[in-house]
Amino acid sequence: MSSTAPAAESSAASAGLVPTKPRIGDRVFQGLSTGSGIAILVILALVAAFLVLRAFPALTTDPATLAAQGYGEFWSWVLPLAFGTVWAAIGALVLAVPVAIGIALFISHYAPRRLAQGLGYTIDLLAAVPSVVFGLWGIFVLAPALIPLHVWLTTYVGWFPLFSGQPSGTGRTIFTTSIVLAVMILPIITSLCREVFLQAPNLHEEAALALGATRWEMIRMAVLPFARAGIVSAIMLGLGRALGETMAVALVLSGQNRVDFQVLTAENPNTIAANIALSFPEAYGLRINQLIASGLVLFVITLAVNMLARWIVARRAQYSGAN
Amino acid sequence: MSKRIEAKNLDIYYGKFKAVEDVSMVIEPRAVTAFIGPSGCGKSTFLRSLNRMHEVINGAYVEGELLLDGHDLYGPGVDPVNVRRQIGMVFQRPNPFPTMSIKENVLAGLRLNNKRMPGREQDEVCEKALRGANLWEEVKNRLDLPGSGLSGGQQQRLCIARAIAMAPDVLLMDEPCSALDPISTLAIEDLIQELKANYTIVIVTHNMQQAARVSDSTAFFNIAGTGAPGKLIEMGPTEQIFSTPEKQETENYITGRFG
Numbered sequence: 001m002s003s004t005a006p007a008a009e010s011s012a013a014s015a016g017l018v019p020t021k022p023r024i025g026d027r028v029f030q031g032l033s034t035g036s037g038i039a040i041l042v043i044l045a046l047v048a049a050f051l052v053l054r055a056f057p058a059l060t061t062d063p064a065t066l067a068a069q070g071y072g073e074f075w076s077w078v079l080p081l082a083f084g085t086v087w088a089a090i091g092a093l094v095l096a097v098p099v100a101i102g103i104a105l106f107i108s109h110y111a112p113r114r115l116a117q118g119l120g121y122t123i124d125l126l127a128a129v130p131s132v133v134f135g136l137w138g139i140f141v142l143a144p145a146l147i148p149l150h151v152w153l154t155t156y157v158g159w160f161p162l163f164s165g166q167p168s169g170t171g172r173t174i175f176t177t178s179i180v181l182a183v184m185i186l187p188i189i190t191s192l193c194r195e196v197f198l199q200a201p202n203l204h205e206e207a208a209l210a211l212g213a214t215r216w217e218m219i220r221m222a223v224l225p226f227a228r229a230g231i232v233s234a235i236m237l238g239l240g241r242a243l244g245e246t247m248a249v250a251l252v253l254s255g256q257n258r259v260d261f262q263v264l265t266a267e268n269p270n271t272i273a274a275n276i277a278l279s280f281p282e283a284y285g286l287r288i289n290q291l292i293a294s295g296l297v298l299f300v301i302t303l304a305v306n307m308l309a310r311w312i313v314a315r316r317a318q319y320s321g322a323n
Numbered sequence: 324m325s326k327r328i329e330a331k332n333l334d335i336y337y338g339k340f341k342a343v344e345d346v347s348m349v350i351e352p353r354a355v356t357a358f359i360g361p362s363g364c365g366k367s368t369f370l371r372s373l374n375r376m377h378e379v380i381n382g383a384y385v386e387g388e389l390l391l392d393g394h395d396l397y398g399p400g401v402d403p404v405n406v407r408r409q410i411g412m413v414f415q416r417p418n419p420f421p422t423m424s425i426k427e428n429v430l431a432g433l434r435l436n437n438k439r440m441p442g443r444e445q446d447e448v449c450e451k452a453l454r455g456a457n458l459w460e461e462v463k464n465r466l467d468l469p470g471s472g473l474s475g476g477q478q479q480r481l482c483i484a485r486a487i488a489m490a491p492d493v494l495l496m497d498e499p500c501s502a503l504d505p506i507s508t509l510a511i512e513d514l515i516q517e518l519k520a521n522y523t524i525v526i527v528t529h530n531m532q533q534a535a536r537v538s539d540s541t542a543f544f545n546i547a548g549t550g551a552p553g554k555l556i557e558m559g560p561t562e563q564i565f566s567t568p569e570k571q572e573t574e575n576y577i578t579g580r581f582g
């Protein structure tokens with residue numbers, strides 16, 4: 001008895017009566033996390049400030065001066081680019097999201113464990129391929145290979161407005177670009193979806209199964225509703241990447257400054273990022289300001305997409321996973 | 324409604340591990356049967372084999388015969404999905420679907436069966452099930468709010484309503500009160516007494532007073548040691564099990580003496 005008393009005392013001391021090492025660790029960690037939080041905000045503010053400052057001349061110079069120097073009015077120049085950016089990205093999402101969700105579900109709920117792991121690694125590997133490789137693949141392999149499909153679609157599905165018009169002879173269309181972008185954003189959407197699908201509570205999966213749900217019904221009742229917010233975030237991350245993708249689009253797409261909904265013809269809109277990459281080397285004077293201003297527009301679009309995503313996720317927060 | 328279950332020489336496995344060995348028993352309709360025994364002796368495992376929920380786990384399977392009014396539930400060509408529609412289950416932790424309203428939760432199982440039930444009929448079924456689970460008065464004004472907003476006891480009764488909305492033959496409950504406070508527990512015990520008029524009820528409980536209070540017959544499971552399979556030691560009318568059990572092992576357990 002007497003020998004245990006001092007031990008109890010000293011353990012009481014280390015339990016928090018005397019401040020010791022752990023508090024230093026706490027402080028360091030707090031400093032680090034606060035510091036990095038502030039750093040992110042500062043960097044973001046600096047980027048925004050840079051964009052706004054350098055974009056300013058393009059937005060304020062009056063159209064007459066611009067015209068005198070051989071440049072068109074800013075908004076009529078940037079809006080088609082913004083359209084092309086969003087249009088190609090939407091195409092990519094339409095193609096990638098169903099496939100990504102399908103693969104993610106297969107990995108999380110259908111495939112035997114071995115196969116699931118292998119598939120997971122393969123998908124992650126796809127994310128490691130540099131975008132210039134995708135661009136080269138798109139221009140040398142995919143675009144030529146898709147020419148027959150362009151012809152077939154315009155011939156037989158031409159009644160569908162997006163597929164109407166004369167098919168492109170090179171395959172370097174918004175259609176092909178969207179496919180390349182879809183392949184590029186597939187890994188991130190898939191692996192994020194897989195993560196949230198795996199986290200769906202077993203509790204609710206079993207509840208669904210015990211009610212006599214088939215596996216697919218169980219997924220619809222207990223997995224997809226739970227994963228909703230996660231799926232939206234995954235899609236938005238994919239969309240962000242598709243909107244900002246420069247290299248692959250610059251290589252694959254042969255675009256002009258125009259608004260055009262037909263996805264299979266030789267006349268395609270260009271995207272902001274690709275246009276900056278392609279035009280910057282030869283730009284000088286006000287043109288540079290205009291290009292930077294278009295970058296600012298892309299920044300705003302991406303920001304708006306993220307806010308939209310947050311709003312969608314928050315809207316049904318009271319029904320979300322945890323209870 | 325309310326059918327008799329007969330297990331014949333049931334062996335239950337998790338992959339190579341045999342968790343339950345050679346259980347034979349008859350579970351009578353319109354009665355409450357309680358499973359008691361030390362933790363890890365296979366009560367949950369055996370219960371989950373009764374509605375084929377056991378095989379949901381990777382590598383898990385069952386050997387032997389399990390008859391529901393004479394039909395082998397593990398026979399060739401029997402779809403486990405149909406078995407689960409006839410044999411409802413309530414889990415240890417209340418698990419209403421968090422993304423559904425109270426009403427949607429009650430109707431969740433029925434929606435699987437016939438997708439197009441007229442609105443009037445939905446309302447009726449929903450009210451009947453909630454009344455059956457003694458929950459109607461508490462939730463009738465907030466049927467469209469999420470089920471996760473209810474208290475633990477209410478959530479568990481919601482799960483019972485969800486199960487009985489399917490009009491099952493049998494209701495299985497795995498320690499349905501172990502996550503609840505005493506008052507909610509009493510509410511569920513009362514409910515079980517009412518439900519036994521219409522259903523075959525099987526309840527797993529680690530609480531012997533509860534078994535004594537609610538059940539008509541009691542089955543005592545035990546395990547020889549870790550890694551050994553659980554076995555049914557003795558089954559009989561609850562009064563007899565708790566007063567004059569046949570096996571010494573049973574007596575040791577109910578009097579709190581082990582070994």
Ligand SMILES: Nc1ncnc2c1ncn2[C@@H]1O[C@H](COP(=O)(O)OP(=O)(O)O)[C@@H](O)[C@H]1O
Nearest residue numbers: 337342361362363364365366367368369380553
């Ligand atoms: N999912 C599982 N996988 C492998 N073994 C399991 C699993 N669930 C339970 N077991 C094992 O089966 C035995 C019986 O468990 P269980 O039926 O949960 O006991 P009880 O409900 O009586 O406490 C235990 O040895 C346990 O470790």
Ligand SMILES: [Mg+2]
Nearest residue numbers: 366367368527
């Ligand atoms: Mg158990």
